[in-house]
Amino acid sequence: MSRQHTYPVVVTWTGNKGTGTSGYRDYGREHELTAEGSEAIAGSSDPAFRGDPSRWNPEQLLVGSLSQCHMLSYLHKCAVAGVVVTEYVDNAVGTMAESADGGHFTEVTLRPTIVVASPNMVDKAIELHEDAHKSCFIASSVNFPVRHEPTVRSAGQGTTAP
Structure with missing residues (x-):
């Protein structure tokens, strides 16, 4: 049986400086992402495109979504396989x-x-990691490669990379 999920998000532009989009340099790229029951995320465009560097941009959010999805899939796979993860930090x-x-x-x-x-x-x-990658909903939805280069160590041990 196939299940379908929906994810409603509201994006509200907050960058009107009084003249709307009257010119490329006349409006801010600031906006907020909201979803029912969640705190707002302050967004903007990448600073290379006149964005506010103190706010999240869509490109960062996409990378973050891929990282989150992989981590959550991975932690699930580890729990099922009896692998006890005590720390996980991704520098995506x-x-x-x-x-x-x-x-x-x-x-x-x-x-x-x-x-x-x-x-x-x-x-x-x-x-x-390979199983987690195959299970990640976000990674299977994009049209570019999502690579993973994990480093794993046991508590009190040195690092091991594949």
Whole structure:
């Protein structure tokens, strides 16, 4: 049985400086993302496109969504497999190429550093990244590669990379 989910989000532009979009430099890129029951996220465009660097931009949010989705899928896979994760930090990076008619992401690389409870869990913890990638709803919805370069170590041990 197939299930369908919907995710309503409201984006409200807050960058009207009094003259609307009367000129490219005459309006702010500030906006808010809201969803029922959640706090607002302050957004803008990338500073390269006249955005406010103190606010989240759509490109960062896309990379963040991919990182979150992978992490949540990964933690689930670990729990089911008996791999006890005690720490998880991802230093994800996305690459976008600009062109005359816009731009597109060329790739996102996830670089999680994971700590597991026991040295005998390290190999399985590394292996589960591929399963987590296949299960990530967001990664399977984009048209560019999402790579993962995990580093895994056991508590009190050095690092191990695949």
